[in-house]
Amino acid sequence: MNDALQATLAPALKSWIESANDPASDFPIQNLPFGVFSDAVNPQPRAGVAIGDWIVDLAALERAGLVDAHGAFDKPRLNDFIALGREKWREVRIALSGLLAHGNATLRDDETLRRRALVPRPDATMHLPVEIPGYTDFYSSKEHATNVGSMFRDPKNALLPNWSEMPIGYNGRASSVVVSGTPVRRPNGQIKLPDQDRPVYGACRKLDIELETGFIIGRGNALGEPIACEDAEAHIFGMVLLNDWSARDIQQWEYVPLGPFNSKGFATTISPWIVTLDALEPFRTATPVQEPQPLAYLRHAGDHAFEIELEVLLRAEGARQPASISRTNFKLMYWSMAQQLAHHTVGGCNTRVGDLMGSGTISGSTPQSCGSLLESTWNGRRPLKLEEGVERVFLQDGDEITLRGWCQGDGYRVGFGACAGQILAARG
Amino acid sequence: MNDALQATLAPALKSWIESANDPASDFPIQNLPFGVFSDAVNPQPRAGVAIGDWIVDLAALERAGLVDAHGAFDKPRLNDFIALGREKWREVRIALSGLLAHGNATLRDDETLRRRALVPRPDATMHLPVEIPGYTDFYSSKEHATNVGSMFRDPKNALLPNWSEMPIGYNGRASSVVVSGTPVRRPNGQIKLPDQDRPVYGACRKLDIELETGFIIGRGNALGEPIACEDAEAHIFGMVLLNDWSARDIQQWEYVPLGPFNSKGFATTISPWIVTLDALEPFRTATPVQEPQPLAYLRHAGDHAFEIELEVLLRAEGARQPASISRTNFKLMYWSMAQQLAHHTVGGCNTRVGDLMGSGTISGSTPQSCGSLLESTWNGRRPLKLEEGVERVFLQDGDEITLRGWCQGDGYRVGFGACAGQILAARG
Numbered sequence: 133m134n135d136a137l138q139a140t141l142a143p144a145l146k147s148w149i150e151s152a153n154d155p156a157s158d159f160p161i162q163n164l165p166f167g168v169f170s171d172a173v174n175p176q177p178r179a180g181v182a183i184g185d186w187i188v189d190l191a192a193l194e195r196a197g198l199v200d201a202h203g204a205f206d207k208p209r210l211n212d213f214i215a216l217g218r219e220k221w222r223e224v225r226i227a228l229s230g231l232l233a234h235g236n237a238t239l240r241d242d243e244t245l246r247r248r249a250l251v252p253r254p255d256a257t258m259h260l261p262v263e264i265p266g267y268t269d270f271y272s273s274k275e276h277a278t279n280v281g282s283m284f285r286d287p288k289n290a291l292l293p294n295w296s297e298m299p300i301g302y303n304g305r306a307s308s309v310v311v312s313g314t315p316v317r318r319p320n321g322q323i324k325l326p327d328q329d330r331p332v333y334g335a336c337r338k339l340d341i342e343l344e345t346g347f348i349i350g351r352g353n354a355l356g357e358p359i360a361c362e363d364a365e366a367h368i369f370g371m372v373l374l375n376d377w378s379a380r381d382i383q384q385w386e387y388v389p390l391g392p393f394n395s396k397g398f399a400t401t402i403s404p405w406i407v408t409l410d411a412l413e414p415f416r417t418a419t420p421v422q423e424p425q426p427l428a429y430l431r432h433a434g435d436h437a438f439e440i441e442l443e444v445l446l447r448a449e450g451a452r453q454p455a456s457i458s459r460t461n462f463k464l465m466y467w468s469m470a471q472q473l474a475h476h477t478v479g480g481c482n483t484r485v486g487d488l489m490g491s492g493t494i495s496g497s498t499p500q501s502c503g504s505l506l507e508s509t510w511n512g513r514r515p516l517k518l519e520e521g522v523e524r525v526f527l528q529d530g531d532e533i534t535l536r537g538w539c540q541g542d543g544y545r546v547g548f549g550a551c552a553g554q555i556l557a558a559r560g
Numbered sequence: 561m562n563d564a565l566q567a568t569l570a571p572a573l574k575s576w577i578e579s580a581n582d583p584a585s586d587f588p589i590q591n592l593p594f595g596v597f598s599d600a601v602n603p604q605p606r607a608g609v610a611i612g613d614w615i616v617d618l619a620a621l622e623r624a625g626l627v628d629a630h631g632a633f634d635k636p637r638l639n640d641f642i643a644l645g646r647e648k649w650r651e652v653r654i655a656l657s658g659l660l661a662h663g664n665a666t667l668r669d670d671e672t673l674r675r676r677a678l679v680p681r682p683d684a685t686m687h688l689p690v691e692i693p694g695y696t697d698f699y700s701s702k703e704h705a706t707n708v709g710s711m712f713r714d715p716k717n718a719l720l721p722n723w724s725e726m727p728i729g730y731n732g733r734a735s736s737v738v739v740s741g742t743p744v745r746r747p748n749g750q751i752k753l754p755d756q757d758r759p760v761y762g763a764c765r766k767l768d769i770e771l772e773t774g775f776i777i778g779r780g781n782a783l784g785e786p787i788a789c790e791d792a793e794a795h796i797f798g799m800v801l802l803n804d805w806s807a808r809d810i811q812q813w814e815y816v817p818l819g820p821f822n823s824k825g826f827a828t829t830i831s832p833w834i835v836t837l838d839a840l841e842p843f844r845t846a847t848p849v850q851e852p853q854p855l856a857y858l859r860h861a862g863d864h865a866f867e868i869e870l871e872v873l874l875r876a877e878g879a880r881q882p883a884s885i886s887r888t889n890f891k892l893m894y895w896s897m898a899q900q901l902a903h904h905t906v907g908g909c910n911t912r913v914g915d916l917m918g919s920g921t922i923s924g925s926t927p928q929s930c931g932s933l934l935e936s937t938w939n940g941r942r943p944l945k946l947e948e949g950v951e952r953v954f955l956q957d958g959d960e961i962t963l964r965g966w967c968q969g970d971g972y973r974v975g976f977g978a979c980a981g982q983i984l985a986a987r988g
Contacts, residue, residue, distance in 0.1 A: 266733065293752075297759050298814065302731070302821055303732060305909055306734075307911065317783075317784045317908050319908050322722075330852065331725050331855070355736055358748075386722060386726065387817070388720060388817075389815070390699060390815075391818040393729055393730055393731065394903070395907075397904075398909055478747075478748060479823075481733055481822065481825035487735075
């Protein structure tokens with residue numbers, strides 16, 4: 133990481149956009165996450181960067197000659213920009229950090245350009261930031277895998293033998309990945325009730341969430357050419373929050389032997405802002421000790437976890453306030469993103485720019501730190517009390533879930549914004 | 561189906577292209593499958609239709625004003641053409657059938673146009689015909705599921721209870737779907753040997769095939785809006801042959817609980833020509849009796865199976881001739897394509913033009929009709945004799961597998977061409 137890039141991460145850095153200096157803002161000048169937005173003035177989706185309560189319109193900045201991405205910012209998805217490569221991402225980051233820094237007059241004092249290039253965030257509609265050619269979901273929280281194994285298999289041998297040897301993952305459905313704010317319709321499907329011989333068709337009765345992060349591939353690999361674990365982070369553009377909505381009753385009946393299918397394929401929500409790996413650099417920390425030591429292709433020296441605080445909020449239908457139902461941290465994950473990507477490609481599988489890789493449900497070791505209702509209510513046996521007279525085991529129609537994530541810096545935080553969705557009633 | 565379309569299917573129809581009238585040709589005038597090709601004269605991939613030993617260059621025909629697809633034929637994938645809808649596919653089919661029919665002079669007698677619009681098939685390079693936004697693989701052969709269940713679980717209860725209630729499927733990896741002729745590199749990965757406590761990293765020792773067909777989505781559905789079983793065939797553009805290469809040793813160690821991942825993600829081969837559902841219409845036949853009767857959302861009146869003869873050929877490294885190692889028929893499949901698509905979308909999952917849906921391994925009830933080496937050699941216990949002194953249990957480096965498929969008409973056959981791939985040694 134060169135000096136210019138390092139300088140964009142300095143905790144002392146401030147912006148002339150005052151809202152970015154609020155210690156509670158997700159989007160200080162140290163963050164500069166990329167997304168795709170539109171607004172009433174210009175309904176054409178285009179690339180932007182969040183800063184405080186504003187969005188910098190990158191297409192407008194490029195037209196003004198202040199950044200250069202060969203026109204890739206004036207597109208409805210970030211893939212073309214991302215495909216320009218890490219040097220370009222860094223060049224743009226450094227340029228934006230300069231333009232937005234306290235004391236820089238170029239954009240601040242050019243009222244015409246400022247009106248064109250700064251859009252109030254509340255006025256914008258956010259879109260899916262990337263076209264997602266492939267979506268893979270891992271299963272890399274030891275606490276989550278242990279909880280699920282205890283519930284559905286054997287509490288004494290909760291972790292299957294393969295779990296400690298590789299980042300277990302499966303292919304998800306990319307078509308139904310939606311951006312935060314998209315309503316989620318409760319799925320219909322086959323449900324097998326314990327007291328009946330045959331399944332019934334009907335609306336899911338055990339609608340759940342999965343608190344996850346996801347990473348976006350910034351540089352793909354060719355078919356047959358694995359990505360080495362040591363090189364894997366250079367292939368990652370950035371991270372998002374991810375809610376892998378899950379229909380537990382449909383899942384239980386369908387998943388043996390080929391894995392979850394309709395129980396997950398109806399919707400997966402991601403947050404609209406992609407926080408770059410560069411912005412997360414100051415929050416890098418040690419991965420948990422791995423015992424047994426992984427096979428050689430899964431080893432990497434140094435620190436490969438990231439300290440990201442995570443929270444799940446549930447606003448029950450009709451409630452005024454959301455209730456916080458979980459708090460945990462991404463650094464607890466047993467397998468790193470680099471290990472996930474090395475494993476995904478070890479057999480030669482190719483990845484492409486924009487591919488989404490989910491972490492798997494992120495759970496801590498207490499009911500208050502579980503990343504799914506399945507775990508925090510222990511499959512419905514321990515209702516969660518949200519407020520006086522309001523309890524939940526699984527989600528009800530009208531309920532709204534919001535995931536939050538942030539890295540706590542000294543006097544600022546690098547946040548992800550909201551990853552939210554409200555439940556609609558099933559189709560009649 | 562209107563009269564003009566019906567007329568394109570008449571068994572008596574002949575073409576002025578003589579090789580199309582050979583009863584052994586896969587590509588008579590009744591077929592007219594769509595693909596993407598390039599050649600030395602024009603290295604730009606574009607849409608074509610196979611007829612006998614020739615390819616009709618659709619982009620050239622459109623430039624000559626003989627067909628109209630709003631420029632969609634001059635693209636490296638068929639998605640834009642397919643997205644024009646079923647009326648357009650049929651209009652083009654009827655126009656081509658007319659132009660190629662015995663007695664029609666328009667193209668036959670225009671030497672300049674004929675030179676531009678007809679390319680010898682042996683001179684062409686075939687490309688992946690569609691961009692595949694999503695790849696799903698089903699598991700719909702009762703014989704295959706029974707064989708696998710007998711081998712790995714309990715021969716007395718080989719079929720799991722959910723199998724008879726729904727077309728079990730899972731999400732595959734779309735990025736590694738390749739066109740026939742692409743070499744397939746033996747994957748490395750984690751293998752757990754029975755006499756060792758921990759897995760080893762190494763080259764797959766049980767490399768296998770899966771004989772499948774696949775269908776290509778011609779009209780998608782919006783998120784949250786299921787496709788009814790009765791309407792499902794109208795969403796299908798056509799079919800291909802599909803080889804779902806499988807690393808059985810990697811699969812056995814990784815697949816519980818989330819399904820196959822690296823054991824399948826290294827390559828899936830499809831045939832380059834998409835045979836339209838219209839061309840398959842004369843070969844429609846009854847689906848097997850389904851007992852128990854499926855839930856209402858999986859019911860459809862009429863015939864929804866298709867009589868497609870299937871064959872697997874294995875040319876061992878160094879052998880002069882390929883050996884036929886399996887013969888079976890697509891009509892044996894328990895779940896229809898319509899039922900697969902209705903099930904896939906019942907919870908609201910959206911599909912997109914170009915999505916690929918694999919049938920699952922197609923096996924009959926004898927060792928000679930199995931769609932995988934796993935089954936025909938009973939997990940390596942019964943070697944297949946290919947020729948004097950040459951046996952196989954699983955694939956060796958240099959072996960070439962070719963899938964063949966055809967519908968036998970009266971004096972002609974509607975064929976799929978080859979779906980082939982040769983095994984390369986694993987990376988060192």
